[in-house]
Amino acid sequence: MIAEFGLAALWLAAALAALQLFAGVMALTRPGEGLGAAVRPVAVVQGALGVIAFAALMVLFVRTDLSVKLVAMSSHSAKPFIYKLAGTWGNHEGSMLLWVTVMGLAGAFVALVEKRLPERTMLATLAGQAFVSLGFYAFLLISSNPFERLPTPAPEGNGLNPLLQDIGLAFHPPTLYIGYVGLSVAFSFAIGALVTREVGPAFARAMRPWVLGAWIFLTIGIAAGSYWAYYELGWGGWWFWDPVENASLMPWLAATALLHSVSVLAARNALRAWTVMLGVVAFSMSMVGTFLVRSGILTSVHAFAVDPERGSFILGLLAINIGGALTLFAVRAVTVTEGKRFAPFSREGALVFNNVMLSAVLGIVLFGTLYPLIAEAMGAQVSVGPPYFNPMSALFVVPMLAVLMVGPLLRWRQDNPGRVGKLLILPLVAIVVAAGAMVIMGGVGVLPALGIVLAAGLAFASLMPLRGRSLKRTPLAIWGMVVAHFGVAVSLFGMASESAFSVEKLVAVRAGDSAQVGPWKVNLKTVQPVAGPNWTALEADMTASYKGGARVAIRPQSRSFWSPPQQTAESALVTRWNGQLYAVIGEQADDGRWQLRLWWKPFVTLIWYGALLIALGGLLALIGRVSSDLRRIIAREKIAYRRERQGR
């Protein structure tokens, strides 16, 4: 019953999306017939129905209803509750349902809350949102029905990939999806504004919270995914330039650029066409990412769907949505002027530089990710990995970070270098000191050394916008910018330090023996079997002491899951303020010695703390922007009310 109920809700939601599109377009082409009034309520109900359908699927997974094909294929009765729940979106159909659900919710929220833009723009925006949703509803209902029943219920489920049975990964996909889909709202706003030619500061202010919100979720999602890969894959790597990682990075890059250009549009009414273009590109990248991951075109840990039919369907959606949007842009861009002019040495100038550099990095990541596929189509296999992506993106990231030190200090429209120069003394000193340290230390690679030097400069430069301000009166949005940019420095330092100063030790030891890795002494006491709900494991009982200090107990495991059968290494981590000890237990050799893999990774945690700071900065900016928008709206209403009373 629950499955049929969910399916019915899904069909109804799809029908309402069609109605929303139809009513929106009719209201735009034939105003005055009253259809426009239906659009907002329909959007709200559509969102609610999506939530109902998704809730139904969650119930099926929690109950492990094995008469439903999807549950039988990707769940198991012996799985812990939390992974049954997370199993709802740990598969192709469920994650696509999550996608349309979040998209419907976002549409409902826009319909309920956004009242600042001209009604025509809103109608076009909601119609655009419905159009994109409709494609995904069709995809679900035609080729990926999550509620499909089996002719006879399965005796037991196939289970979930053990690598995915981890708390980090349980919440990584929904976080990313909220980010992806949040960008769909920016996309729809861009379409709406193009249709009605209303591109201006009001449009930018309406779009900005969505871009900020989506960007915060993307930032957290990427950071969580990276940390998951770091501790779960058991080899201490935190970024692999894997196509699936790139698929999440690309929308983030575009959203980061959009975030900055939308600020220019809101504050200065400049960069109009460019901002609209980025709005289209950002969501296009979300769809490209979804296509890459969901179509099974890549072979990677994450790509669990392998089905060419689905791939072509998503590719079709991609072509229609992106192609349509770009055509609209090409037709209308002529009528959208770029807006106010500005000098190169100005806040806008620095932001344009940031945008161009980010777009170039996006181009490289996109091309480098797609090229192996192109080559494969031409009959050759090539791999594009870190030796390509690192230097090529550094080509643009390094100048961007250099400009980032100056940009936030500049005034809008025009500034003079003399005024800013004084503020840069401290960052420059930091740069010189860091560069000196790198030279004295020696043996540090070019990119890590550059990273450390830039991080040192940026850490100070990012705080400079606070100078001369009363900290209490500094607007939240400024705090947000400062915190986020400081986070960039923190994260960059973590990356560079991990790359330059990590120590690795592979040893084979007997119980009772010790090994030294960097400043750590690790002692293996015993190895014993332990059992979990759906796995058994060999657990090493070890102690670790930092520079002869107190001993900490650590227990890395080598786990064997039985459904599906797979081995995973559960690393053990000891976190100090200045880095992490990373320990993994491997196989036992014939002579009885145990294989240990140990790493000392100085300041590695800063990578993710930095990312969290970046997200926190976004959150502060979001709160600041939304509350000042609200204040403005309330003030305007008060004035209108007063005028009305005076008029009487």
Place this chain on the structure above:
Amino acid sequence: MKRLFAMIAALAGLISWLIATPAMAQDSLPPAPYAYRQLDDPALEAKAQDLMETLRCLKCQSQSIADSDAPMAGDMRSQVRERIAAGDEPEAVRAWLVERYGDYVSYAPRVTNLTWPLFVVPLVLLLLATALLWRRFGRGGDKA
């Protein structure tokens, strides 16, 4: 004389057995010597590590041989460490592996008539970025 022949025959037998062993041993799988063992010389080990991080594990999905538990990745790590220990330059080892397994094994694409766009595109992006910024700011920009 006879004894000499016998000795030579025994030696030949021993040598052929030694040569044959690795081929025979592949199924019974004693792990390759340097799969999970570092080279004693830290400088050489660092060299090998840098190289391993840029070689693809062919049996895995998007992992380098430095990040994988797959037996084949272990074998390749061992080969890389042995070659580096024998004094080979990293790029020579890479070329040797590419010759054996094809371009797919290396994460560092070479410039070939298939991969040249990979290197032209960043260049084009660089030019495009410069042109964009130049157009925006170049012509008498400061009084805009």
